[in-house]
Amino acid sequence: MAEFTTEDALRSRWSAAARPRAVRWFSGLGVVFVLGAAALGLLATRLTGMSYAVALAVAVVLLLTGGSCLGAAVVVQYPRAVGRLLQRLGLPLFLLAVAAIIVVAWAPVLLWPDKPLIVRDVLAVVGAVGFVSLFASFAIWWERKVAGRIQSRLGPMRVGGWHGWAQSIADGLKLFQKEDILPGGGDAVLFRMAAYVTFVPALSLFIALPFSAAWVGRDLDVGLLLIVALFGLGVIGVLLGGWASNNKWSMYGAMREACQVISYEIPLGFSLLIPIMVAGTLRLTTIGELQAGGFWTWLAFRNPFTLIAALTFLIATLASCKRAPFDLPEAESELVAGYMTEYSGFRWALFMFAEYAEMFAAGALTAILFFGAWHSPLPAAWGAAWATGPLWQQALHGVVFSGPLWLIFKGIFFVYVQIWLRWTLPRIRLDQVMHACVQFMLPVTMVVLLAQTFWQLLVPAGSVLAVALNLACTVLGALVALGIASIAVYGLRYRRRLVGTLVVDHLPGS
Amino acid sequence: MLAIGLTHYLVLAAFLFCCGLYVMATKRNAVGILIGAELVLNAAGINLVAFSRYETGLADGQIAALFIIVLAAAEAAIAIAIFVNYYRLLGTIDPDAGDRLRG
Amino acid sequence: MYEAIAFYLLAAVVAGSAFGCVIATNIVRMALCLLGTLGGVALLYFLMAANFLGVVQLIVYAGGTLIVIVFGVMLTSRAAGVRLRPKRSEALAGTLICIGLLAGLVTLLVRTAWPAAQSEAQAYxxxxxxxxxxxxxxxxxxxxxxxxxxxxxxxxxxxxxxxxxxxxxxx
Missing domain, CATH: 1.20.5 (Single alpha-helices involved in coiled-coils or other helix-helix interfaces)
Known part of the structure; x- marks a missing residue:
């Protein structure tokens, strides 16, 4: 069998008639957008103050849109050349894109703290789009690799060279070129809208999600509730999409999603109340800064109730991200692809992007609420001198003590936990989901809520009981972390014995 | 026109209210009538919050709007339960069909 | 100025979706329009500095009530003879009454001289x-x-x- 390469993934899937039309449209739109951006930029030089900033922000967005359109035109017109280019220069281009997105997204937010909020919002959304697309392409590749290893396979190995790292990019370009199919007899308007109804909330929650105390689009005093609300909104897109597909599998997927949502949202809300009660606020940055003093001050390890709440929250977010064992709405072995059955190409990609964005947001939220937010396990106070020192000391402080890197790391770790569970656990039935959520998790979270209330009323912060239980929970958490780490080291050490013989020759280092 | 004040919100709420009223009066689907009721309740919520923002400056309007939201959720839950029973009983969801007094 | 732009945009979304509810003949499309209205009203609450209320509107209304409504639509969807389209006479009467009411209300609201705002932009x-x-x-x-x-x-x-x-x- 011939090697499957990026070039194959890029082979044109456009019909002879559609291709020139698509190229015409994309290049026309791109030129219009770029010209508009240039005009706005020229206009902006004459303006001052707020209007200048707004005009500049709109111009940047227009320029990005126009650039994407022109890029799309080039991809559609010259797929083979683009494929060859990607193969040669893929990795540098990819790294350049990462750097560019981080700069475009976050530099203005940091350098420009008192600029109009609307500008910050626009830039934060641009940054979120960039971050989500990068993260999704990484996480999809990674999920396939992890799934492969769990099943003694290799996962994607061909595209891009090293362990198929470019697989997601090739997939994305392929999806982008696919025909946008509308199911016959379905509701075309709803079908088209549904993907956006899911995608937009999943993306806009990144405005309120803090990456560190300073790296946040908008530090709202209701930030936590806003993120949870936007989590809930995406569900409606799933329902509408399943309904509009006019397909019984999609319909079953949508109905299951509706049942599941009604079941998991209550325990989710109840377990959210625990960190809110401890911190006394809904502001996420305050909750995060509460956990700055080393990993024994992380909220999950405060007392046994917060630990239980952290676990129930983790389970509930698993359900809200539609991940196994709660992946009933998608259920690829029963319902084809559930609510996504009829979706193809770009709209399908939107659903996938929304899913991975929600996965990261759920992981980051778990980290912020229970596992030390953007702080490393070391107390941030130890590095206080570095935080105000010269730039290199600040950078070192960000890596060692607290910074966005830690939040991203923790978010990715929880995404890994979700992937791990998905490929390990079997899917449970719908009645089991409802039973687990309503008859097990709901009472548990309610009891925990009551217990935490009494704890806060009756047990003073520095008392012997509080310190002892804090210590016990911390030791338990440390043991679990050590266990996971030792299993990982064992797996790496004896990977040749653990993985099937078929793949041994392809493992790195052989 | 550029200075947004109380009147702007009130006019918007009046439009929302009339839309809701029309939907409640004419739709032949019980769920549609429920949707109309939600529109009317939202209009009331806008009014209350706008008055609290631009007139009193107190929490009363916001608290009342909060109760409206909570009660609307309760109302929707009960209404849907009734509709499902209605549908199970009569095989239709047209509110005009339910003109019998005996089940 | 930004408040005005934001208000008119949101008002257009809210009013447009509400009108969409009026003219829609498909119950699921009505639910989608309701989503637009609810989301727009939530953003209007944000605009009026009632952040908590906006978020509660999003969670309870858009995330809870609307899902229950869509759920109800799906459970009762196979009802025979679902006629969302009203009779012509009913529609005419409803339109007349609603337009009359709207005209009356708007005249009343615009002509009333509301007392000047007492507490401009209090942080709630x-x-x-x-x-x-x-x-x-x-x-x-x-x-x-x-x-x-x-x-x-x-x-x-x-x-x-x-x-x-x-x-x-x-x-």
Whole structure:
């Protein structure tokens, strides 16, 4: 069998008639957008103050849109050349894109703290789009690799060279070129809208999600509730999409999603109340800064109730991200692809992007609420001198003590936990989901809520009981972390014995 | 026109209210009538919050709007339960069909 | 100026979706339009500095009530003879009444000279709202919680299958 390469993934899937039309449209739109951006930029030089900033922000967005359109035109017109280019220069281009997105997204937010909020919002959304697309392409590749290893396979190995790292990019370009199919007899308007109804909330929650105390689009005093609300909104897109597909599998997927949502949202809300009660606020940055003093001050390890709440929250977010064992709405072995059955190409990609964005947001939220937010396990106070020192000391402080890197790391770790569970656990039935959520998790979270209330009323912060239980929970958490780490080291050490013989020759280092 | 004040919100709420009223009066689907009721309740919520923002400056309007939201959720839950029973009983969801007094 | 732009944009979304509810003949499309209205109203609350209310609107209304409504639509969708389109006479009467009412209300609202705003842009933060809710407005709060309990019991009672058409247990 011939090697499957990026070039194959890029082979044109456009019909002879559609291709020139698509190229015409994309290049026309791109030129219009770029010209508009240039005009706005020229206009902006004459303006001052707020209007200048707004005009500049709109111009940047227009320029990005126009650039994407022109890029799309080039991809559609010259797929083979683009494929060859990607193969040669893929990795540098990819790294350049990462750097560019981080700069475009976050530099203005940091350098420009008192600029109009609307500008910050626009830039934060641009940054979120960039971050989500990068993260999704990484996480999809990674999920396939992890799934492969769990099943003694290799996962994607061909595209891009090293362990198929470019697989997601090739997939994305392929999806982008696919025909946008509308199911016959379905509701075309709803079908088209549904993907956006899911995608937009999943993306806009990144405005309120803090990456560190300073790296946040908008530090709202209701930030936590806003993120949870936007989590809930995406569900409606799933329902509408399943309904509009006019397909019984999609319909079953949508109905299951509706049942599941009604079941998991209550325990989710109840377990959210625990960190809110401890911190006394809904502001996420305050909750995060509460956990700055080393990993024994992380909220999950405060007392046994917060630990239980952290676990129930983790389970509930698993359900809200539609991940196994709660992946009933998608259920690829029963319902084809559930609510996504009829979706193809770009709209399908939107659903996938929304899913991975929600996965990261759920992981980051778990980290912020229970596992030390953007702080490393070391107390941030130890590095206080570095935080105000010269730039290199600040950078070192960000890596060692607290910074966005830690939040991203923790978010990715929880995404890994979700992937791990998905490929390990079997899917449970719908009645089991409802039973687990309503008859097990709901009472548990309610009891925990009551217990935490009494704890806060009756047990003073520095008392012997509080310190002892804090210590016990911390030791338990440390043991679990050590266990996971030792299993990982064992797996790496004896990977040749653990993985099937078929793949041994392809493992790195052989 | 550029200075947004109380009147702007009130006019918007009046439009929302009339839309809701029309939907409640004419739709032949019980769920549609429920949707109309939600529109009317939202209009009331806008009014209350706008008055609290631009007139009193107190929490009363916001608290009342909060109760409206909570009660609307309760109302929707009960209404849907009734509709499902209605549908199970009569095989239709047209509110005009339910003109019998005996089940 | 930004407040004006934001208000007109949001007002267009809210009014457009509400009008969409009026002209839609498909119940699921009505639900989508309702989503637009609810989201727009939530953003209007944000615009009026009522952050907590906007978020509650998004969680409870858009995330909870709307899902229940869509769920109800799906459970009752196979109803024979669903006629969303009203009779012509009904539609005409409804339109006339609603337009008349709207015209009357708008004239009234525009002509009334509202007293000048007392507290421009007061920060309604969550802690303040919570204190008010549990001190000044405690009695209505408790009454609402009792009502919610009653609703929960009532909904559970309504949802259980009645004696006649109880389906055989599947085990």
């Amino acid at each position: 933060d969550v802690a303040w709202l919570g204190n008010e809710l549990l001190s000044t407005y405690l009695v209505p709060f408790e009454m609402v919680s009792v009502l919610l309990l009653a609703v929960m019991i009532g909904a559970a009672f309504l949802a259980q299958p009645s004696g006649k058409d109880k389906e055989p247990e599947e085990r």
